Amino acid sequence: MATSKNSIGVSVLQIVILALLYLQADGQGLKVGFYAKSCPHAEMIVSSVIKEVMAVAPSLSGPLLRMHFHDCFIRGCDGSVLLDSPTRQSEKFSPPNLSLRGFNIIDRVKTALEKACPGLVSCADIVALVARDVTVATKGPYWEVETGRKDGKVSLFSDPINPVTGLPPPSANITFLKQSFALRGLNTKDLVVLSGGHTIGVSHCSSFENRLYNFTGKGDTDPTMNQNYIARLKLKCKPRDQTTLAELDPGSFKTFDDSYFRLVTKRRGLLESDAALLNDPETKAYLLKSISHGSTFFEDFGVSMVKMGRIGVLTGSQGEVRKVCSKTN
Structure with a gap:
């Protein structure tokens, strides 16, 4: 393919x-x-x-x-x-x-x-x-x-x-993201809710470097990304930087909250897969709801995590209980 x-x-x-x-x-x-x-x-x-x-x-x-x-x-x-x-x-x-x-x-x-x-x-x-x-x-x-x-x-x-069938890459667009989640029994709402997990954690500069320096192969930046945000990221991430880390949710990357959604709506989503959430009516509507007083993000996150936790599980006589997690019995 x-x-x-x-x-x-x-x-x-x-x-x-x-x-x-x-x-x-x-x-x-x-x-x-x-x-x-x-x-x-x-x-x-x-x-x-x-x-x-x-x-x-x-x-x-x-x-x-x-x-x-x-x-x-x-x-x-x-x-x-x-x-x-x-x-x-x-x-x-x-x-x-x-x-x-x-x-x-x-x-x-x-x-x-x-x-x-x-x-x-x-x-x-x-x-x-x-x-x-x-x-x-x-x-x-x-x-x-x-x-x-x-x-x-x-x-x-x-x-x-x-x-x-692999993991959705940081560069995934909304069509691929929806397909990837769908084949695992997760819907579009699960996609945007679970993306909210990016409220904690960091990403390597290499995962979004192209958005800063070579988006279409012509030495350009991603036009969908806030230009002030790009300028700030360029101070942290130099071309071909494989080691530096950037916060997915600057300012509160150690706190689980709804600020990730606020950043995405302001075109400050770090990864292309974050920015992609603005390109679908359902995911965009959820983003906007989650920065309003009617946010149900915390409740929804638990529901979607339970759904994700059911994917392709082995139970009963299937599989084993490893004595050591890094190797089979």
Whole structure:
């Protein structure tokens, strides 16, 4: 399939087939309080570790929230993003995941749970619970996390960069974003709500450098981006900068709030995929609603996170509960 930077064509048939593959396990077997009898303090243990971590390393909140998204969008929410590979051929080493951080925090939580309840709490569930707890720790909403996932045994370098079923790139336009979410059973509202997770965290300059220096290949800037914002970003990000980080939500990137939506409406969305939310009537309407007194963002975020947490899960006799999150049993 021929692809371009901003537009990737996906046929209706492909979407239907892929959606059926992803949704053959659409959360069946998950429930709130899955460990209530087998490991009654499981969620308390996760929360306790995350409170300790956030007290000293609040900047990990964004990466740990994003880890759940990166896990669920590839092979479903099965913990496959956590697996190591001696030849660096697992998801973890694929380009879209190289910016993820906090794997050691997942390991720390797993160690605490193994001490209390050996062999019971899956790594996939830990990722889901940690995503909720870092959101709460940054003053965001609380939601009941469904648990009962098992861990997958397959993790491939090629999956996150697949042009059709991989992770949506920072350069994705609204058409591709809607297709990507749709094939995973998520709708347009889920897309704009979950994009709101960019209220915490940072991005590498390389993820948006073209918007500043070479948008159409002619040394130009992105005309849809606020020019004052571009000037400010150029002070931070020089051409071919691979290491510098920029805040996705300048001014409150460590606080979960609705200011991300305000920035996007002012054409100050950092990534092209952020700016794309202005190019669809439904997503634009939600942006505008979220900066008004009628905002339902916090409530909606929990609902969409629960939906995302059901994508392609392994439950019951499927998969396994890893003893160590970075390797299969």
